[in-house]
Amino acid sequence: MKEDIITDYLLGQLTDAEMSVFEQQLLADPTLRQEVEELRSIWQTLQSTEKEPDTAMDTAFYKALEGEKKLKEKTPSQPFVAIQKTKFTNLSYYARYAAAVAGIGVAFWMGRQTAPVQVEYRNVVAQNEASAPVTAVKEVTIPKELTENIATPNTAPANMMQEIASLRREMKMTQELVILGLLKDQSASERLKGINYVATLEQPKPAVIEALIKTLRSDESLNVRLSTIETLERFRQETQVRTSLVAQLEKTDEPLEQTALIESLVRMRVRESLPVFDKLQKDEKTDEGVRLLARNSASELAMLTE
């Protein structure tokens, strides 16, 4: 096969001598010529549709560079590597371990609980069968009359769409009720399940967000709080989410939670968290790895939000 030679040709890897031989083959074989021409065209399209960076990107980079230089001047002898390799690595070690444990729980519930809910939507809409197993998810109960209405084959399309919309609203409402119930459950794994349900919602109601914030403030399980931080970050546009994450950073003294909160707040670009970062980096009681992270994150956040 000529596959490897065609690849060399497209990627410009043929020597002059090889190119000459290959071009002779192209001339002699119209089918090969057409194939190669089409592939060359798509390869070029791939290159020609590349985007150019704009000046805003350049400005942001050079501003960040200046900021980093200023930071370096302020702390010329800071043993950054040494600290990072000792305390912070230890912290990362624990973080990875905890993340792995939390990850198993998350993966389990995402697989078991989240996917079926999405599948149920497809069943109802695509099949339009009275027997569609809408109630197969144990916590979600759909009123029987709604499924029966949708099942009627002769229903006018407009009515059908209204009913489907109505069913969707009903499903969403039920999901939210289930979530609110799960977040109050005594078992941490059930609360994790509730948090993972929230992660599947695009625009949860304020009551759900409030319940998450309450979980963040008062849940006794660190793993639950860590998952809550991750989920809340997805609703970063909500002012109360941003405020509550800053407040939690001020309150907690758990290094893992502090780390997760600092990283989230930087990604969310919450400038209001800068005073708390400052306080943490000066607080001698705070874990040294967290202090270092707070210091570096403060400069990064300041640069990003200037």
Added chain:
Amino acid sequence: MTDEQAMYAVSQGDLDKAAILYERYKKTLLNFFLYRHPDRENAKDLTQQVFLRVLRYRHTYREGAVFKTWVFEVARNVFHDFLKQNPISTDLTEIPDFGESYDDTEQQYQYLHRALGQLPDVYREVLILSRFQNMSYEQIGAVLDLSVPNVKVRVFRAIQKLRDLYLKIDNQ
């Protein structure tokens, strides 16, 4: 000055040399992200994050390490973190919104994104490695655990498959 010399200088505190690396890699990285996720603002933001990490973790760069490999490792980590926070918006088949006034190039770009989105992962990965990371066959082989002849065959099939998908979308 090679990439490695510039990065070594950065790691030793000569931060101005980071500008050389930024100018050399900004376009490649921007497109590296764009072909994984079609939102341009997002790709710009992720590119910015890569260079922030290069500056922030400059001390972890080992002298002699291939800068290109290192910076794309950083880029993959940045994208991985992005996916963790944005699990819903990772659908590569999404069509980016260009508004009312897109031209032929933009249309090609859209079609190509849809085709890339439908391309099996093994093919998309090899295209990204060869096109955007500009890796040699040997380097791609090391990453994907393939022999050099097999890398070439896979690149060929990836382009062939991309062509088929693109033409199919174009004809719809």
